Amino acid sequence: MRIAVVTPRFALTGVPLAQIRFARALARRGHSVKVIVGFVDPAYELPKPADIEIEVWGLPKVRSMLLPLVHYLRTEKPDVVFSAEDHLNTVTLIAALVSRTKAKISGSSRVTPFDTYSNTLFTKRWVLKHLTRLMMRRADALTCVSKDMVDQYKRIFRNPPHVCVYNIVDDANSRARMDELVEHPWLADKSVPILIAAGRLAPWKGFGDLIEAVALLSDSRSIRLMILGDGPQRHELERLVDACGVRDCVELVGYVENPLKYFSRADVFVLSSLLEGLPNVLVEAMMCGCTPVATDCPTGPREVLQDGKYGYLVPVRDPAAMAAAIAKALDEPIPAERLAEAVTPFEEQRIIDEHFRLLGLPQ
Template sequence: MKRLRIAVVTPRYAISGVPLAQWRLAAALAARGHRVDLIIGRCDTDLRVPDAPGVAVHVLDRAQTRGMFAPLVRYLRRERPDAVFSAEDHLNTFVLLAAIVARSRVRISGSSRVTPFDTYSNRAFTKKWVLKQLARSVAWRADALTCVSRDMVAQYAEVFGTTRHACVYNIVDQPAARARATEPVEDGWFVDRSVPLVVAAGTLAPWKGFDDLIAAAAILRDRGRMVRLVILGEGSSRAALEAQVAAAGLADRVRLPGRVSNPLKYFANADVFALSSHVEGLPNVLVEAMLCGCTPVATDCPTGPREVLGGGRYGYLVPVADPQALADGIAAALDRPIAPDMLAQAVEPFEESAVIARHFALLKLDAS
């Protein structure tokens, strides 16, 4: 196999979403023998980027994405990598601009991770309109433009009129993930399986819809259904969510234990995974839960859940911001869990080798 010099770039590191997906990509590429640089704009102060064999981590300590531009120009001139994998629209634009300024011949793949309706605007001279013009002006330099869901590709075509974007999923299914799912859990709620357990995970923020999920837990209680709910994660909505739990008298049924280093072992020991988001790019955490054998219930939000769940074939889809429907979905999932072989079928497109092969084909990279 030809050994390539590859840079994987992300604006920040956190134990969620885009940063975690980029770390996984870097680790997978290094495991295949490539020389990999993981370039990170900034790292949350309470976190440390995990080691991965063969991955050199470079944290630039740049609070804003635009601050990464000059270091990226210097990196491209000095290291001359064969390929760059960038993620998130603003960073993609600065990576492409850096390659133009550096006169680099590196092959670049820019991945979009959130709906373009939140990033760009057709309203002239607004910030989002300026960002759209800038993105359009440097797009020619990209060898591949990708989105993490097919629905998002359609959104980019709508916003830009035409698009070169192609769908490439994030890596979720990999040997390390399966090994982490088998680790023991000491939390009593996950050890005592006599009470049905629903788990959720993500940043505690309004758009995640955890208030709807807590309301659904109250509805299930009022129906006489004994269910426990654990929401893993941290964020700005913690105080409001804890107040909601207290006001609803759910302290004995709902817990928010905070951020955990290995959510997969919790998924593997729960009955149902609930995704209550109002919007997503493509929810990696939903795929992770399915990988762990957890029956999924997800809001039919843009974009990703309907695609991941095969329109309802691999899990239960419910309307957005509808606690009653969410409660119904959780009850249905507990009564009629999805068979393990169906969940395994659903996660096949997120397998490590399949995702890397797709990336290399789009970039026309020879890894033979």
């Protein structure tokens, strides 16, 4: 089949990386796959895997992708289109109607609808809500990346068709990247436990709470924390590291191309977020053997950790509780076989099979 995987913007965030991973999984099944990217953030370089075609349109606004999508659907006639994020999902469905394409359309929602839609009359989010409601009937499948998010859509829309299908996290490419070499003195010294976290250095990731938790814990035991990622809060977090007196045991590593090789050499992964969609990075860390500690934020961590079966949950914005959970994770790590069990819902073949089942496509 000819399949298009569409994403609005490429930066080093979960959605576009997940779309590329999804596209590569489709290609491994023998399909002809094109990834369409609306815009590439100039600060980042778009990866170019050999097994898929990637086309960049240079359009920073999602709405400006409408006419190019209509043209693409009319001329290239894909059999299936997978889009991600609500603004783009709606634009893709409008393009499908205008072009009269026979392609099956699947749209995936990745963030809470409470941040996407509004009941305030004539605002952009109010207009989007009503457009989305009108366009839903054209979709062959609408999915969310967590069960909690499906429940949220039921509170926003009456009888929405959304169902949960997770992102692919566990695939052959990721497994291979876990074993890549990494040079860092902390990771070579196994005498001190390594805590690791990763994500954009932005307020909603809660890294300030994590640094404070490490400051509390470092009074009673030797630990080291590595935070992978970059973002607008970097200087503020650096100042907090100094203010808490933990410069010798906390490092803001910055952007790394392959975080999996760091995860596979760490002891505990900490997700300190205030909110999430479905935290792929949490599943990646578990796949790499890290015992997880995660805030019980909306949405995803409680679902991924199955109410604490596969890791330790703590309240949001509670550094003391986080410190206690990290200590327990170090003393009582989750067994490897239980972590492997936790990752099975995110396996490549399972996710592709579910998407094809929803679209009525042959497996």
